[in-house]
Amino acid sequence: MTEQLFEIPGYHVHGRLGQGGMAEVYLATQTSLHRKVAIKVLLNLDDQAFSQRFIKEGHIVASLHHPSIITIYDISQLADGRHYLAMEFVPGGDLAQHKGEVFDLPRALRIVRQVASGLAVVHDKGLVHRDIKPANILFRADGTAVITDFGVAKEVELDTDLTQFGIAVGSPSYSSPEQAQCQTLDARSDIYSLGVILLEMLTGSNPFRADNYTQTVMNHLQMAVPLLPAHLHAYQWLLERMLAKDPDERFADCRVLLASLDELLQDDPDTTRIAPALSLPNPHKAGAARRLLGVWLLAGVLLVVAAAGGGYHLYQQKQISEYLTRAEVRLQSGNLLEPAHDNADYLFRQVLVLDPDNPQAADGLERVLQARINLYLQQAEQRLAEQQLLLPEDDSATYYFRQVLAWQPDNLLALAGINRVAQRFIEQSQAAYKRREFALALVSVQQGLEVEPANEQLLQLLDGHESRVRQSLAPRRKSTATQQSAPVNPVKRLWNNLFD
Numbered sequence: 001m002t003e004q005l006f007e008i009p010g011y012h013v014h015g016r017l018g019q020g021g022m023a024e025v026y027l028a029t030q031t032s033l034h035r036k037v038a039i040k041v042l043l044n045l046d047d048q049a050f051s052q053r054f055i056k057e058g059h060i061v062a063s064l065h066h067p068s069i070i071t072i073y074d075i076s077q078l079a080d081g082r083h084y085l086a087m088e089f090v091p092g093g094d095l096a097q098h099k100g101e102v103f104d105l106p107r108a109l110r111i112v113r114q115v116a117s118g119l120a121v122v123h124d125k126g127l128v129h130r131d132i133k134p135a136n137i138l139f140r141a142d143g144t145a146v147i148t149d150f151g152v153a154k155e156v157e158l159d160t161d162l163t164q165f166g167i168a169v170g171s172p173s174y175s176s177p178e179q180a181q182c183q184t185l186d187a188r189s190d191i192y193s194l195g196v197i198l199l200e201m202l203t204g205s206n207p208f209r210a211d212n213y214t215q216t217v218m219n220h221l222q223m224a225v226p227l228l229p230a231h232l233h234a235y236q237w238l239l240e241r242m243l244a245k246d247p248d249e250r251f252a253d254c255r256v257l258l259a260s261l262d263e264l265l266q267d268d269p270d271t272t273r274i275a276p277a278l279s280l281p282n283p284h285k286a287g288a289a290r291r292l293l294g295v296w297l298l299a300g301v302l303l304v305v306a307a308a309g310g311g312y313h314l315y316q317q318k319q320i321s322e323y324l325t326r327a328e329v330r331l332q333s334g335n336l337l338e339p340a341h342d343n344a345d346y347l348f349r350q351v352l353v354l355d356p357d358n359p360q361a362a363d364g365l366e367r368v369l370q371a372r373i374n375l376y377l378q379q380a381e382q383r384l385a386e387q388q389l390l391l392p393e394d395d396s397a398t399y400y401f402r403q404v405l406a407w408q409p410d411n412l413l414a415l416a417g418i419n420r421v422a423q424r425f426i427e428q429s430q431a432a433y434k435r436r437e438f439a440l441a442l443v444s445v446q447q448g449l450e451v452e453p454a455n456e457q458l459l460q461l462l463d464g465h466e467s468r469v470r471q472s473l474a475p476r477r478k479s480t481a482t483q484q485s486a487p488v489n490p491v492k493r494l495w496n497n498l499f500d
Helices: 003-007 048-062 105-124 187-203 213-222 230-242 254-265 288-332 344-354 359-385 397-407 412-434 438-451 456-463 465-485 490-499
Strands: 011-019 023-030 035-042 072-077 083-088 137-139 145-147
Touching: 011 035, 011 438, 035 048, 048 072, 048 083, 105 145, 105 187, 105 254, 187 230, 187 254, 230 254, 230 344, 288 344, 288 359, 344 359, 359 397, 359 412, 397 412, 412 438, 412 456, 438 456, 438 465, 456 465
Parallel strands: none
Antiparallel strands: 011 023, 023 035, 035 083, 072 083, 137 145
16 A cells, blocks of 8 residues: 555655554655645545545645645545645644743744634635644744644534534644534634643643543633733733633634734833823923922932832842743753743743843753753664664654754754664665565665655665565576476486486
C-alpha cells in the first residue's frame, strides 16, 4: 500500500509527515510547478462514509480563500482507488508543539486574531469547523497562523446528523459545553474553542483538560473561567466573553470578536494620562491673587504627580528585581516551564511586561531556550543510544531533534542528529538487503525518509529497490535452472572417484 504512494502522477513523494485516524500525510514535490506540497491520503477504501467526508473536506477548503486557511491544490485518486488531497505545505509546525509555553500577550492576540479572521470566512459560508485545537493551527515560515483539518466541518443547517444520535464530534479538551452535550452548533462554538487556546497560550496550561473524558466534559460544563495573572486583568473580560457557558453570552460571531480585539489594540488615553488637564486662569479676567493661587495649585498638582510617579517607579523596579531573582533561582533549579506562574520562562516574561526593553530578562529568556535545547539534545542522544529512532512519536530521537529545530532551525547539532538517525535506517536497510530480507529493508528505507525526506541516499535506495530485488533473485534462479538441466554422466563420476 505504502509503495503505491510513490507513484502519484505529477508528484514525487519524499516521505511521510504524519498519520491520523483516517489519513496519512506525505511531503511531495509537484513536478509541474517544482513546489513542495503536502499530500493527505485516505488509509483505506472500506469506509465509504470516511471517503465521502474526505472528498467533502477537499471541496469545503477549496471554496475558502483566506491567508489563514490552508490552500487546496488538487483532489484525485490513487491507482488503488483511495482519494488524496494535495495542499499547501506549511513548514512551521503546529501550535501543539508549543504546549506548556507561556506566550507574550501581543503574540497570543496576533494568533487569535489571525485564526478568528479565517474562521469569519468559514462561518460566512455557513460552516462550523468543530475541531479548533492547537494541532489544527499550523504556522507558515513567516509565522502566519493557518487553520487546517476541516474533516469534521459541517454546515450549520445540516448539523443534526450526528448530534441527534448523541455523538459528540471534536476534541474534548477544546470542546464547547454545547458541543460536549451533543447539541446543535454554530459559530460561537468555534469561538469557545479559540478562547480555550487563548487561555492556554497566556497561562501555559489548559485547566479544562482532565485525566479522563468525563471529567474533561464536566469541567467545560461547570468550571468557572480561570483568572488571568494580575498584569493581564484588563483582558479578563475578553476571555469571559469567549468562554461563557451560555452561547448567547459569547461574542455573536468572529467579526464582533475581531472588532473587540481592535479596540484592545488601540491606545486608551485614560490609561496613559498622568494627571487631569489643567486650565490656567485667563489673565484678562483674573486678578493677580487669583493668578497666584492658580500657580500654587498647579505646582501642588505637579508635586503630587511627581511623587506618585516616583513611588510607582520605585515599586516597579522592586517588582522587576524580585522577578529577576526568582527567575534565576528557577533557571538554576531546572524549573524552565513548571510549575505554572512560577517558572523561569514565566518570570522573565513578567519582567518584559513591566519593562519591554529589560536586557536581563531578554538574556534570561535566551538562556531558558538554550537550557531547553540542551535538555532535548541530551534526551535525543539517549534515545539514539537506545535505538528509539522514530517511535514512540513523542519520546524518540527524531522527536527531540525536531523540537530543537522548531526553536532553532539552524541548530547544527540537531540537523546533524536528524542525519545520524537517517544513517541508522540506511545501515539497517543495507544489512537487511545483505540478509535478503527485502521487505524489512524497504521498511527501514521508508522510516528513514520519514526522518529526513530529502536524504539523497535514502531516495536512491527507494528508487532502486525493485531493481535490486530482481537482481538479487536472478542469479539464484539461473543457478537452480542450470543444476536441474545438466545431465549426470556416471562414467565421468566413476573416473573422478578413481583418480581424485
